Structure formats: C-alpha cells, structure tokens
Amino acid sequence: MVDLKVLTQAMSDLDEDVLNKAIDEVLSKDDNAAEAQEVVKACQQGMTLVGERYDSGEYFIGDLVFAGEVLQSVMDKLKPALSAGSSAKGGKIVLATVFGDLHDIGKNIFRSMVEAANFEVIDLGINVPVSQIVDKVKEVNPDIVGLSGVLTLALDSMKETVNALNEAGLRNSVKVIIGGVPVNENVCKSIGADAFSTNAAEGVKICQGWVG
Template identity: 55%
Template sequence: MIDLNELIKAIGELDENTAIKILEDFISGNPTQEEAQRVVEACQRGMEIVGEKFESKEYFVGDLIFAGDLLARAIEMLKPYIGTKGKKGSGKIVLGTVQGDLHDIGKNIFKSMAEAAGFEVHDLGIDQPPENFVSKVKEVKPQIVGLSGLLTLAIESMKKTVDALSEAGLRDGLKVIIGGNAVNGEACAYIGADAWTINAAEGVKFCREWVG
C-alpha cells in the first residue's frame, strides 16, 4: 500500500529519489484508476507545500521549476492509470497561458492529465494574446478553451480573450475554463468563463462532464 503522506512529504521537500521510488512501487501493483487519481491528488498537495515554501521565501524560482518538472514526470508515470484509460476522442481543448504571463507549470500538468483522459489538446504555450486563441479555435473547432495564468494581471488578459472569442462569434457552445493561483469565483464571473479551478484533476473533471 502506498503511503500518500510520505509521497506528499517527498514532493514538498523536493526529494526526487524518494518520490519516484514511491511511484514506481505503486505502479508495479497495477493500480486502479481511482487509486491513481488519489495519488495524483497527493502529488498536487505536495506541490501546494512547495508553493507555500516559495511564498515564504524558503524556496526560490529554481526550486519551483524543479518541483514542476518532478510533478510533470509523476503525471507522465501515472498517465496509463488515470482518466479514461486508453480512450481517445473525448474532445478537443485549446489551451494556453494568457498574454503577459510566462508561467506554464499548472498548464502543463493540466495538459498531461487531459491527454490521459482522452482529450486532444492544442497547447499554444505561454504569453498568448487573444487573437492567437481566436485563430486556433477557428482552426480546430474545440469544445473547450483553457486559459491559464498565475499573475494577477492574467485576469484582465483572460477577460480580453473571452471577449475576443465572443466578438468573433465563437462563444456559443464553447466552454471556457480558467486556472491558476490568480483565479476565483469572482474572477470567473468577471471574465465570463464557465468554470474555474486551481486543481488540474478538478479541471479535467469539468471538461469530461462538458463533453459527456
């Protein structure tokens, strides 16, 4: 049996060797989807500890990047066991970090989990202006657009992006989900998004509900 608290502690303390060993042992037992989802949530709780230590200046930007890489590796290891295992064709998502924001750790985690759940994800990258989202939505005709941002300024960029989608006549039937430390219910209403989250697993759950 996996000790989730030990995994949370290992990631929170940036103990890569211990975290990977725990995950390898877990995977060797051919876990169920439900068990794998609990491990993903434990990994994210470990990242929350990293975030708290970063905010308290115990960790630095390099530590944050290292933690993000560790979490992305963990998600990659768990991919075969999470989401709709082996299922494709769940839907299309256009994803990107909005203009003025260069953070992509949360976006990349969401992308990995969405792909594991069978979504076709078109990742625009970071610092993306509204017109790039509009262009990509016209091109691939997704059911969902995901807007990511860590900084407070991302809120205005997200609003401009949603407004641009509406002005281009693309908003009807298109779901918009926003994510990142800057978002909350109030921001979601202001931006005009359909849902918000700071948890990648919860975000994928919203997307799966939307596409049925």
C-alpha cells in the same frame, strides 16, 4: 496503498527518490488507476507547499522550476495508469497560459491529465496573445478553451480573450474554463468563463461533463 502524506511531503522536499519508489509501487499493481489519481492529488498538494516555501524565501526560482520538472516526470510515468482509468472519449481543448504570464506548471499538469482522459489538446504555450487563441479556435473548432494564469494581471488577459471570442462569434460554440491561483467563482463570473478550477483533477471532471 502508498502513504499520500509522505508523498505530499516528498514533493514539498523535492525528494525524487521517495516519489519514484511510490510510483513504482503504484505501477506494479494491476488495477491502479484510482490510486494513480490519488498520487497526483498528493503531489499537487506538495506543489502548493513548494509555492509557500518560495513565498517565504526558503526556495528560489530554480527550486520552482525543478519542482515543475519533477511533477511533470511523475505525470509522465503515471500517464498509462491514468489513461487506463478513463475509457470515455474526450473532446478537443485549446489550452494556453494567457498573455502577460509565463507560468506553465499548472497548465502542464492539467494538460497531462486531460490527455490521459483521452482529450486532444492543442497547447499554445505561455504568454499567448489573445489574437493567437482566437485564430486557433477558428482553425481547429475545439469543444473547450482552457485559460491558465498565476499572476493577477492574467485575469485581464482572460477577460480580453473571452470578449474576443464573443466578438468573433465563437463564444457560443465553446466552453471556457479558467485556472490558476487568483481564480475563484466571482472572478469566473466577471471574466465570463463557464467554469474555474484550481485543481487539475477537478478541472478534468468538469471538461468530461461538458463533452460526455
């Protein structure tokens, strides 16, 4: 088993060499699905530390972008192992970072993990208008709508999206999960979502429960 604390620190330090060596070690093993999930969790914890370093002024926007690229590379390499650990058929998810928010690191991590869990993901990208999400739900008839946002103002867009799904008569046919830094149980209830998560692995389990 790789040292998860070392991985978390390496992600925080943006140390690709340490991360790549650990991933190669995991991928060299036959039954590696569970360990691959632990590696992802450790890297997510490292991303939290990256965010704290940014908030304190130690890191800058370029460091955040690079951290996202490093984490996406980790996810891409581990995807076969993560997929091997999930034999269940997934559902269909329409995913978006809501209008007014340009952050996509968390969304992309979640997308990689639900794709590894055999879900079909229609990723609409960032800063997505409410009408575009509603139109896509009408078009593809998904099981789940995933709304992501980091900024507090994103919560208004999430609520507007859920309201629009209601007005279009689509809300009862889909589950809505929201994710991002500002979400919690009270926010989830206020927005009218079915569930929330600030952890991608936990979010995947919620979605699997809905379609299982």
